[in-house]
Amino acid sequence: MEPPKGFLATLWNFICFLPYFIGLLLLGTIKGIIFCFPICLIMTIGNSSVILGLLPYHCYFTYYSIVSTKLLGPFLKLAVCIFLPVVLILWVVVGIVGSILGGILYGFLSPMFATFDAVGEGKTNVFIHCFYDGTWSTIKGSFTVVKDFKDVCVHSYYSFMEELRQKDGQYYEIRFLYLLPALIAAVLGFLVDFPMISLIAFCKSPYMLVKGWHRLFHDLVGREGPFLETICVPFAGLAILLWPLAVIGAVLGSMASSIFLGAYAAVIVYQESSFWYGLCYIVASLSIYDEYSTDVLDMPEGSCLPRPRYRRHRNESFSKSDSFRPPARIDSLTNARLDLKxxxxxxxxxxxxxxxxxxxxxxxxxxxxxxxxxxxxxxxxxxxxxxxxxxxxxxxxxxxxxxxxxxxxxxxxxxxxxxxxxxxxxxxxxxxxxxxxxxxxxxxxxxxxxxxxxxxxxxxxxxxxxxxxxxxxxxxxxxxxxxxxxxxxxxx
Structure with a gap:
């Protein structure tokens, strides 16, 4: 359905929509409050039972797989086995806390979303569906979440460990000669990257605040983007009010990520067997973050910061993992690529x-x-x-x-x-x-x-x-x- 044209038509549509929207919001909130606790209880008890029930099996089979794998050397196996209890404890804590928070969010938001979705175009018996939708479906969804979580903890975990135990490939071992230089590089990376990246993020935060508000208000006036669907209107409006908190969160997130970004210098020193490449990475990481944040904010491309070479092979990216590659726009500075529409x-x-x-x-x-x-x-x-x-x-x-x-x-x-x-x-x-x-x-x-x-x-x-x-x-x-x-x- 096309949004109304003209200021008066838009204003009248907004006035008529406001009580309708408030009623749906109150009903969805009441349903969310009612179902929040039982859904949280189902997911917490179900996931916690899976975690605690499988913990002895996970401990035994993880140690067995690490000891029997051919990919790790004896010293690396010893180090992993020593620190493995910390990982297992964190797994229990994070899994249970995540189940509690996930249950609260799912139990509260799912009935609310379903309430707004019940009045969409083409729906019949709207009054009944406003009360019924998001009730039984949310309960069934919580059991599905527990079932999928169990499948991951049993079948996916077993498949991963079997692959680790039986796979032949590159042999990994601790090289003690480069442990101390890597540790020094990590400390230097933190001391340099944390204040510099925090400064860059703080300087770009006003631009992010103004640009975000401009985009959200533009969508609000034209009923576009997140404001086009009825179900998204309350949350899009809330985004306008809470956008400064999002900007503060982005700055704090940049400050936190700078710790890991700087500490990655230890990985560069160890992989390249060169302390000099670690120092070059510390300088280049500032340019990487500057270009990445520029690309996210859609600012003019490039960076005024130097970016020395920190890998022996020039074609290697920042990380071997594709999930942490430099952004696409950085690649476009040197290589032509096809943009899909x-x-x-x-x-x-x-x-x-x-x-x-x-x-x-x-x-x-x-x-x-x-x-x-x-x-x-x-x-x-x-x-x-x-x-x-x-x-x-x-x-x-x-x-x-x-x-x-x-x-x-x-x-x-x-x-x-x-x-x-x-x-x-x-x-x-x-x-x-x-x-x-x-x-x-x-x-x-x-x-x-x-x-x-x-x-x-x-x-x-x-x-x-x-x-x-x-x-x-x-x-x-x-x-x-x-x-x-x-x-x-x-x-x-």
């Missing part, structure tokens, strides 16, 4: 849905009833959710088979962190799929398991229809892993 990606998705949809119809997996339901108000989970999720899953499987870092589309276009569209939506979209792709890669699925997983995603776990798609894997553990992957594919 949102409409192009959506058009590609529609074509994929058409191709796979026709194939599924010919195979009888998508029936005429599914198509008729999709055309009606009732909707069809198979067509509306299962088919797009199936297309995304095929892209992930294609990327795993091709051993690509990003997501490989059918036309051989690869979506990565450097060429993705600049919209914030694609940040939320890309990262979960990259994580899911790595989880699929770790499972090392056979062709039969990939086919079963695809049908499981397409049919949205419909037990009655899954009986006719072929035999599931014989291993109960593998079936649980495929069920968990299917649920994550549909949620993403």
């Amino acid at each position: 949102p409409l192009e990606l959506l058009e590609g998705l529609f074509k994929e849905c058409q191709v796979h949809g026709e194939k599924m119809v010919s195979e009888g997996l998508i029936t005429s009833k599914d198509i008729d339901d999709a055309k009606s108000i009732k909707g069809s989970r198979v067509v509306s959710i299962g088919l797009p999720a199936y297309c995304f899953l095929q892209a992930l499987l294609r990327s795993v088979d091709a051993n690509r870092l990003g997501i490989l589309l059918s036309d051989n276009t690869e979506i990565t962190a450097t060429n993705r569209p600049k919209d914030a939506f694609f940040d939320w979209f890309l990262n979960p799929f990259l994580i899911l792709k790595e989880q699929i890669r770790a499972e090392n699925l056979s062709p039969e398991e990939k086919d079963y997983l695809g049908k499981l995603v397409l049919l949205c776990g419909d037990a009655a229809r899954l009986k006719n798609i072929g035999s599931p894997p014989e291993s109960e553990r593998k079936r649980a892993e495929l069920d968990a992957l299917a649920r994550r594919s549909e949620c993403n």
Whole structure:
């Protein structure tokens, strides 16, 4: 629905909407308060039981895997085994505290979101759904969270440890000669990076405050962005009021990250076997942060700070992990790259849905009833959710088979962190799929398991229809892993 044109029409629409919105907000808040405690209790007790119940097994199998792995040398194994109890204690504390906080947030926000979503366009029996939506679905969702958490702690943990224990590859050992220089470099990195990065963040904070407010008020006046959907209006309005706190949090986050950014000099010294490269990194890390923050704030590119070479091989990035690479705009200073457009990606998705949809119809997996339901108000989970999720899953499987870092589309276009569209939506979209792709890669699925997983995603776990798609894997553990992957594919 198009927003009203003109100041008076917009003002009258706002006045009429205000009591309606306040009523929904109060109802959602009451439902959130009612369900907050029981949902928190379910998730806390469930996740805590999993953590504490599996703790002896985790302790034993972790020590066993570390001692028997061929990737670590004897001195490194000894050091890891000495410090492992600290990690296990932190795992228990973080897991239980995270379950409590996650249960509170999920139990409070899920009924509130469902209350606003109940009055969306095309909904029937709105009055009943305002009270019912977000109640039983939230309870079922909390049990699903506990079940997925159990699958991760049992099956994913076991698969990771088995891979660590059986994998042959690069041999790692402690080189005592470079431990002291690495420690000195870490201290120097902290002493230099903490005050300098804090100063850079403090100087850029006014620009972030003004730019954020300008963008939010622009969306508010034009009913665009987060203010376009009714369910998002209260939280987008709250963002305007709390934006200064977000800026303060960004400054504090930069100050905290500077500790790890400076301490990474120890890793550079140890990896490159050179104290000089560690000192060069300390200087270059300031330029890295300056360019990264400039890119996030969409300021003019580049940095006035020097950036000396701190790796023996010039093509190596700041970190070997793709999740902590320099931002895409830094790469664009030296290398040409292809920027993908949102409409192009959506058009590609529609074509994929058409191709796979026709194939599924010919195979009888998508029936005429599914198509008729999709055309009606009732909707069809198979067509509306299962088919797009199936297309995304095929892209992930294609990327795993091709051993690509990003997501490989059918036309051989690869979506990565450097060429993705600049919209914030694609940040939320890309990262979960990259994580899911790595989880699929770790499972090392056979062709039969990939086919079963695809049908499981397409049919949205419909037990009655899954009986006719072929035999599931014989291993109960593998079936649980495929069920968990299917649920994550549909949620993403």
